[in-house]
Amino acid sequence: MSLHTSAVERLCLRDIPLSSYSTYGIGGAANYVALPETIDDLTALYQDCKQKGLPWYTFGMGSNILFPDQPSKDMVFISLKRFTELKVDRGKWFVSAGTPMSMLSLMGLSGGTDLLDFTFLLPGCLGAGIYMNAKYNQGQICDIIDTVYYIDLSSPSLSVQSIHSSACDFAYKQSIFQHHPWIIVGADLSVPVQSEEQIQYMSSLVPVWKDRGNHPSSLPHFFSFFLGEVHALAGNGFATPQSMLDVIKYRTGKRHFDYPSCGSVFKNNYDYGVATGSLVEQLNLKGLEHGGAIISPHHGNMILNQNQAKASDILYLMDVITEAIERKFGFVPEPEIVLV
Ligand SMILES: Cc1cc2nc3c(=O)[nH]c(=O)nc-3n(C[C@H](O)[C@H](O)[C@H](O)COP(=O)(O)OP(=O)(O)OC[C@H]3O[C@@H](n4cnc5c(N)ncnc54)[C@H](O)[C@@H]3O)c2cc1C
Numbered sequence: 001m002s003l004h005t006s007a008v009e010r011l012c013l014r015d016i017p018l019s020s021y022s023t024y025g026i027g028g029a030a031n032y033v034a035l036p037e038t039i040d041d042l043t044a045l046y047q048d049c050k051q052k053g054l055p056w057y058t059f060g061m062g063s064n065i066l067f068p069d070q071p072s073k074d075m076v077f078i079s080l081k082r083f084t085e086l087k088v089d090r091g092k093w094f095v096s097a098g099t100p101m102s103m104l105s106l107m108g109l110s111g112g113t114d115l116l117d118f119t120f121l122l123p124g125c126l127g128a129g130i131y132m133n134a135k136y137n138q139g140q141i142c143d144i145i146d147t148v149y150y151i152d153l154s155s156p157s158l159s160v161q162s163i164h165s166s167a168c169d170f171a172y173k174q175s176i177f178q179h180h181p182w183i184i185v186g187a188d189l190s191v192p193v194q195s196e197e198q199i200q201y202m203s204s205l206v207p208v209w210k211d212r213g214n215h216p217s218s219l220p221h222f223f224s225f226f227l228g229e230v231h232a233l234a235g236n237g238f239a240t241p242q243s244m245l246d247v248i249k250y251r252t253g254k255r256h257f258d259y260p261s262c263g264s265v266f267k268n269n270y271d272y273g274v275a276t277g278s279l280v281e282q283l284n285l286k287g288l289e290h291g292g293a294i295i296s297p298h299h300g301n302m303i304l305n306q307n308q309a310k311a312s313d314i315l316y317l318m319d320v321i322t323e324a325i326e327r328k329f330g331f332v333p334e335p336e337i338v339l340v
Pocket residue numbers: 023058059060061062063064065080097122123124125126127128129130131132133134135136177182183184185219256257261262263264338
């Protein structure tokens with residue numbers, strides 16, 4: 001390959017359906033999709049896009065995104081899901097942005113701490129988990145982060161900068177990263193490294209995930225991979241804790257991995273005080289279908305792609321829910337999924 005090949009030419013797949021990169025299984029063909037595995041490649045892509053005047057969109061596993069049926073022809077879609085790296089430095093874990101959050105729970109289990117259990121079977125990569133401040137029950141990503149590393153896309157050098165978690169303005173599904181052109185490249189965890197065995201186990205898991213765990217963005221595949229790993233750990237003497245068994249029970253009970261979806265479509269309105277899913281249930285909207293999409297009969301705040309749904313089908317059902325909630329309960333629910 002010529003030394004002068006540009007990063008976009010070198011790293012982009014061409015004419016790729018975005019549906020393969022979203023757990024919704026929705027999204028038309030994109031002209032450019034890149035899966036950089038290092039910070040150098042990621043930075044080179046941004047530099048090249050800037051030079052060529054191409055717009056870009058950065059994402060992770062696509063488990064909180066609704067891609068358009070007809071993506072913009074010039075847009076370079078950059079998924080960080082192959083940028084998976086774990087490093088130990090002075091007793092602290094550095095975890096790269098593309099590492100699945102669920103892998104953190106295995107780190108905790110193999111290291112004898114329960115602080116990371118809440119990330120078990122939480123779809124998505126750490127970068128987006130920080131961006132969205134992902135949560136499960138009482139656990140939030142911000143609780144386990146010490147320092148976040150990011151690229152400021154407005155700075156010409158695109159050098160990596162750092163920010164302590166106390167300055168990240170974390171709140172319910174909120175972070176400072178939603179208000180700046182900053183791309184998270186990784187973070188130091190506040191959970192210390194426990195043992196050499198833990199480092200070895202985690203280091204061996206990364207290539208396995210890269211090889212067979214993370215392509216395409218399929219929920220059943222994600223579920224079976226991490227279920228398999230937790231069983232393997234149990235076979236090696238690390239018994240699955242009750243908290244993780246509860247996660248399996250909850251998520252399988254709500255059928256989280258049966259159909260393509262992006263999880264909860266709307267945020268909960270804590271001022272109102274009732275979960276959005278319960279409001280949808282009170283409105284008798286569970287099970288409502290449009291095109292290939294359906295409001296989950298098992299969870300009022302999930303809209304499933306049950307049969308080759310289009311983005312427009314999901315948007316239609318979101319509008320129905322929004323209007324009904326506003327009419328009956330007097331507020332407009334805020335979307336949680338990101339509409340690209
Ligand atoms: C079945 C199911 C269950 C779910 N359950 C939960 C749950 O219990 N709790 C919860 O919080 N969420 C839940 N989600 C939603 C999802 O898991 C989280 O929002 C997760 O953080 C998304 O990760 P991702 O890598 O897929 O992000 P993506 O969907 O790829 O991206 C989401 C957003 O983050 C931005 N982003 C991604 N990476 C970066 C980065 N490195 N730097 C800056 N911005 C970035 C993107 O631009 C986009 O705006 C669920 C989803 C599904 C499908």
